Amino acid sequence: MSAEESPAERVAIGISFGNSYSSIAFTSSEGKAEVIANEDGDRQIPSILSYVEGEELHAGQAKSQLVRNAKNTVAYFRDFLGKDFKSIDPTPCHQAAHPIQHESTVAFKIQDSAEETENTVTVSQITTRHLKRLRISASDYLGKNVNAAVITVPTNFNDEQKDALKQSAKEAGLEVLQFISEPIAAVLAYDARPEAKLTDKLVIVADLGGTRSDIALVASRGGIYTLLATHHDFDVNGFQLDQALMDHFAKEFIKKHKSGGDPRENDRSLAKLKLECEAVKKALSIGTSASFSVESLSNGVDFVATINRSRYEILASKIFSAFARLLVQTVEKVNLDVLDISEIILAGGNSNSPKVSSAVANLFPQSTVILAPSTSATAINPSELPVRGAAIQASLIQEFELEDIEQSTHPAVTVTPHTKDPVGILLISGDENSGVFNVIVDGETPLPAGGDVLLKLVEANRHIKITKTEPKAREPSSDSDSEESDEEEEEVREKEYKVSSVLSEAALRGLKKGAKIEVQINIGHDLTVNAIFREVGAKTGVRGVLQGPKVTQNGSA
Known part of the structure; x- marks a missing residue:
């Protein structure tokens, strides 16, 4: 059978x-x-x-x-x-x-x-x-x-x-x-570990592959994974890393053995050069230096050389930087910000290189966890x-x-609909134009979703608040006669929520000090929101059916 x-x-x-x-x-x-x-x-x-x-x-x-x-x-x-x-x-x-x-x-x-x-x-x-x-x-x-x-x-x-x-x-x-x-x-591999704590998060999975780069933005909500955006770039790939090393060693070979010719101009020599450069690249991922050694590289001439990691990272710096920018572009495709990203999972063999994670870290806040061998002792092998x-x-x-x-x-x-913007409670005290917003149902949450909450039901948009810190005066250099000093102004970026629309509100009068208001919401599969507002313990309340928040479609990334 x-x-x-x-x-x-x-x-x-x-x-x-x-x-x-x-x-x-x-x-x-x-x-x-x-x-x-x-x-x-x-x-x-x-x-x-x-x-x-x-x-x-x-x-x-x-x-x-x-x-x-x-x-x-x-x-x-x-x-x-x-x-x-x-x-x-x-x-x-x-x-x-x-x-x-x-x-x-x-x-x-x-x-x-x-x-x-x-x-x-x-x-x-x-x-x-x-x-x-x-x-x-x-x-x-x-x-x-x-x-x-x-x-x-x-x-x-x-x-x-x-x-x-x-x-x-x-x-x-x-x-x-x-x-x-x-x-x-890749996300499942991390979340399935016994020590993993499942939380709602936005995760980037980035793979600098041999023939192309693959970037995906994944929303994890209650154990459900949603692809929000993807990006595929055939111009940024692992072959370019190999090529940087191939060009380097080919030039070194020509410099030392002019009679040997250019190993890149012969298919057999080129194949030898490429295979050895792949091995060198892997060695530099785990060590600070590597040896290049090929018998009869070109015209019967043997070639031996060494290279350190710093030199390799300089040779391939444009590729690493271009790869990191792809992650930011993927986030921006869905109108999010780097501050929204909880984790970045670096996948694929090339992610063993410490320079990949450092290039990515330079473009994301410190709050974003980067999971790679060079940044986490418990990281899973990216390959x-x-x-x-x-x-x-x-x-x-x-x-x-x-x-x-x-x-x-x-x-x-x-391929299920999911909320575009977060839904939560707006706690107002005094000034009706201000308040503290707390997320109850986050954006990118698959529907249906719901729960019992205490809230004033609103829809909010994520914004990035940029503030300037007080300039810091630099000490004048000892060898300068000028009494002027340069000033450094730092930029601080913070994620905040701004209410875009009120979905439902209820006026419950005659409440005692410290009373609690219970609001039960149910977001159905047809995207309607059924809300019930009442004081905790009361038999009656205010009921309303309203149109739910905007949705976007999963699976179209």
């Missing part, structure tokens, strides 16, 4: 299927997500397949073939899945097998058999082969036949791409229980965040009937 026919037969894992790397994970009996290493000991498994005389090489073994067997090595293919050939960007595949058009899809011309003839292999077939190798690695590790998975996808993966991935997974022997977006999986979240989700739903899973993830459920 198949897993699809009987949930009891399922052995489900989480799979993170990346353009550069993939990973697999399961949830232990203690409820802890564990990342699985493949047979070569890699927890971060290169999404690469290579063929040598009919033998299929996978992951790290395949990656080494980019130097001597590039035309039969397929890499960076995930984003081609489910797309028309005319819509893809083949640039990342420059040093591997080049994509070609085949009927209505993307394919590769490779020699994948013992025969000396090239075969046309579609991107769907390549994906099936890759997922099958991941499934086998997980099955060998667990000692069980893995037959189901929750798979992470980028937030801009369309339905055609998901359908193509689902079909490839099925052919690889995997039932797709659910697709989960990468940023949601493992999505797959851990996927494994946790797989453990939660693997025993459900497929029909129930599909209903619970239907757009009618997941």
Whole structure:
């Protein structure tokens, strides 16, 4: 009996299927997500397949073939899945097998058999082969036949791409229980930790990936995650970090070995240069210096050099700064401010670099918690965040009937309206034009929502209050004859609420000093607000039905 026919037969894992790397994970009996290493000991498994005389090489073994067997090595293919050939960007595949058009899809011309003839292999077939190798690695590790998975996808993966991935997974022997977006999986990985305290918050998940940067703004309200905004930038990516190092070492090589030529002008030399620069980049993420060493880099000349982290950060400073600005742009897309952000989760292998977190920290207030290895001792490995979240989700739903899973993830459920502005109480004393606003139902809260509260019901907008502090006089320098001193004026930014409209108000007269007023509100699925105002303990009160606050639609980010 198949897993699809009987949930009891399922052995489900989480799979993170990346353009550069993939990973697999399961949830232990203690409820802890564990990342699985493949047979070569890699927890971060290169999404690469290579063929040598009919033998299929996978992951790290395949990656080494980019130097001597590039035309039969397929890499960076995930984003081609489910797309028309005319819509893809083949640039990342420059040093591997080049994509070609085949009927209505993307394919590769490779020699994948013992025969000396090239075969046309579609991107769907390549994906099936890759997922099958991941499934086998997980099955060998667990000692069980893995037959189901929750798979992470980028937030801009369309339905055609998901359908193509689902079909490839099925052919690889995997039932797709659910697709989960990468940023949601990353937030879940943190929130599922035993020591985590679930609070309402706005979280940015930022991934400086190999081929592009992916930024997502997520609202967490009562354990429900809402994607408020996303941003994808193909001009800011990890390849640019590699390129900065490649240019540096190429220039050093030319300076020391003029007869060796430029290693960037030869495909084989370029592949060697790139692979070693990737290793140097990883080493600089955990150490302050790294060695570059390649035999026969160009024209038979060996090359050895060293570089320290400070030099690397200067070479790549524009990339780090551009990445940090993407986070701010994403926040501004939905008319929020950096002061609204509670946490920033840095995901992906490049987030191990301390400069990524420091560049981001420079643009956000100190109150924003940045979760990355260089800023938090308890940070989860950025490369493992999505797959851990996927494994946790797989453990939660693997025993459900497929029909129930599909209903619970239907757009009618997941793409739900949510409040745009916060609703709360305005405490007024004396001057009716002033008061203290306290949030009861925050903005970005999925509907329906409600509760029993004491309030005057109003809708408010978030504003950033900017004040100038008193100038601080600098002491004149000892070597200056001028008696004038420079003055520094500091700018302080604070988040505050301003009432935009009163939703409902009631005049209850004759109250005794210290009396409490009970206001019961219910925000329904049709966005109407039913409010009841009365003194606590009283049998009668004022009832009203009014139009609810403005809403925005989740899922359109």
